[in-house]
Amino acid sequence: MAARRPCSEERAMADGTELAQAHAAAAAGAWSGAYDAFALASTSVRLDGADLLAWSSAAILSGRDDEGCDLLANAFDRFVDDRDAARAGQCLLRAGLNLSNRGRDAALAGWMARGARLAADPELGHVVRGYLGVPRGRRAGEEGDAAGALTQFRLAQEVGEQVDDADLVALARMSLGYVRLMTGQVTEGLDELDDVMVGVTGGRVSPVVAGVIYCVVVRMCREALDVRRAREWTFALDAWCERQPQLVPFRGTCRVHRSQVLLETDAWDQALLEADLAVAALSTPPQGDLGVAWYQKGEVHRVRGELDRAQDAFRQALEAGGDPEPGLALTWFASGRAADAFGLLRGAMERVGPPRPLLLAAVVEVGVAVDDLPTARRAVAMLAGQASDPASGSCLQAIAATADGTVRFADGDVRGAERSLLRALDLWLGLTVPYEVARVRVRLAAVHRARGDDAAAELGLEAARSTFRRLGASADLVALEGPAIVAPAGGLSPREAEVLRLAATGRTNRAIATELHLSEKTVARHLSNLFAKLDVPSRAAATAWAYEHGVL
Incomplete structure (x- = not known):
């Protein structure tokens, strides 16, 4: 049996050359220093494929992506000459990850063409096909071929285990978890991701691949609305980045996730700062997550009531290739453009694929x-369907219950609304x-007022007021003083109360319809419904009831 060939790190350490310093810097996560040391070593020592692979990692992790891919190409050629299929596959995999994340399609x-040619090699082909399984599976998933994606990812995992490549195994298993999430196997998918992350946090995956997995897993947890997991892995990603002060990639995306976590707490000023830093980090050069960063910035401005800034940020998100909904629509709604906002949301609902829960929640609120109400009820039914799976998680169930209570109250089902909102x-x-x-306390206060429990309503409103003041939610504070928050007696919905107030001032159905942006037919229906609820025979009797019960 041939003696084991010393790896580059062992050879460099033994020689005591500049190459040893380069590998030592890389091992310490000093990526810029490692890059410079490899460059210096290359002037006096012929670097082998493993040296070039390590140099490429230092280049990519210090922000020199194009140079990193050039080094990967040189390393690939060396490994092919050495008939080292696994190392050649590593080059393919890392180059593919880097280029796809930067949108370098050509x-x-x-x-991929280079990989396909090598995959036809009788001796090396099987291993190379395993490494190609990750990008090929990803492409199959994007085309809606879940079965094909699973086949490719399983091949990648099998080959990774055969050649003992922790990077390939981790990427394959992460991808399998993603497919399971997308096909409704939420519990299985999240469990797979947790298992992968244990290996990543334990340092068993190379830094180039670890950063990719951290960012993708946090994003998948966000998409699955698993708030607790997203927070935990965001903190882990944050700590991983901080241990590498010279790390350039992943920091922008890490800041997006950090801003999302802070927005869920009461640190909104810090959430805005992190969103600003994320936009700056991802703008030069423009990176794939730039649209996500702009959207997050828009969300922070929106909940703070800084509506002009929010609108600008959401438009920047759109220009960067992101989806501005439902944030832009909710900004328009808060600005008084309810009809325009609803038009945006209806258009977003009609796109291909199931509507996202946050979009459906916005449809309910604005609808x-x-x-x-028919469209709002349809959105509630969709949310209920998505939340019916026991594995759906507390966040999705909370969104669905909030939406259900909102529509029930609008329908006059006060007790049903109270159950859902509680x-x-x-x-x-x-x-x-x-x-x-x-926000839920505000809705519950309207329900309590409708039931005649003013004390409970005021208690809930005061708690909401205190929270909005602490957070800096200025738009919510303003809206809290609006008439729609105070539900009248008699079981009227907020819209019926508005119609009654205007009718009691002597306005005609046409005038009411114009003021509320409704049809005359809808106004007539509201009047008929409120006459029945109040048990009054006429407009005059309803007006007298309104004066008697303090609705005006």
């Missing part, structure tokens, strides 16, 4: 305000999201 296609309150409290807790 260069990525060139690497009730513009009196399109459940929502309990869930949001458990998730420790104070802003959502306060």
Whole structure:
């Protein structure tokens, strides 16, 4: 049996050369220093494939992406000459990750063609096909072929285990977890991700791949609305970045996730600072997560009531290739453009694929305000369906319960609204999201007023007021003083109360319809419903009731 060939690090340490310093700097996470040391060593020593691979990592992790990919190409050629399929596959994999994340489609296609040629090699082909399984599976998933994606990712995992490559195994298993999430196997998918992350946090994965996995897993937890997991892995990503002060990539995305966590607490000023830093980090050059960073910045401005700044940020998100909904629509709604906001949301609902829960929640909120209860009810039904899976998680269940209570109250089902909103309150409290807790308290206060329990209503409103003041939610504080928050007696919905107030001032149905942006037919229906609820025969009797019960 041939003696084991010393790896680059062992050879460099033994020689005591500049190469040893380069590898030592890389091992310490000093990426810029490692890059410079490898460059210096290359002037006096012929670097082998493993040296070039390590140099490429230092280049990529210090922000020199193009140079890193050039070094990967040189390392790939050396490994092919050495008939080292696993190391050649590592080059393919890392180049593919880097280029796809930067949107370099032409260069990525060139690497995939190079990999396909090597995959046809009778001796090396099987191992190379395993490494190609990650990008090929990703492509299959994007095309809606879940079965094909699973096949590719399982091949990648199998080959990774055969050649003892922790990077390939981790990426394959992370991808399998993603497919399971997308196909409704939420518990299995999240469990897979947790298992992968244990290996990543334990240092068993290379830094280039670890950063990718951290960012992707946190994003998947966010998409699955698993707030607790997203927070835990965000803190882990944050600590990982801080241990490497010369790290350039991943910091922008890390700041986005950190801002999301801070926005869920009461540190909104810090959340805005992190969003600003994320935009700056991802703008030069523009990176794939720039749209996400702009969206997060818009969300912070929106909840703070800084609506002009929020609108600008959401438009920047759109220009950067992101989806501005539902944030932009909710900003328009808060600005008084309810009909325009609802138009945006309806358009977003009609896109291909199931609507996202946060989009559906916005449809409910704005739909009730513009009196399109059929659309709001349909959104509630969709949310209920998504939340019916026991594995759906507390956040999705809280969103669904909030939406259900909102529509029930608009329909005049006061007791049903109270049940749903109390459940929502309990869930949001458990998730420790104070802003959502306060918003549900406002809705519950309207329910309590409708039941005649003014003391409970005022207690809830004062708690919400205190939270909004502490957070700096100025728009919510202003809205809290509006008439829609104070529900009248008689079981009237907020919209019916508005119609009654205007009718009691002598306005015609046409004038009411114009003022509230409704049709005359809808106004007539509201009047008929409120006559029945109040048990009065006419407009004059309803007006007298309104004066008697303090609705005006």
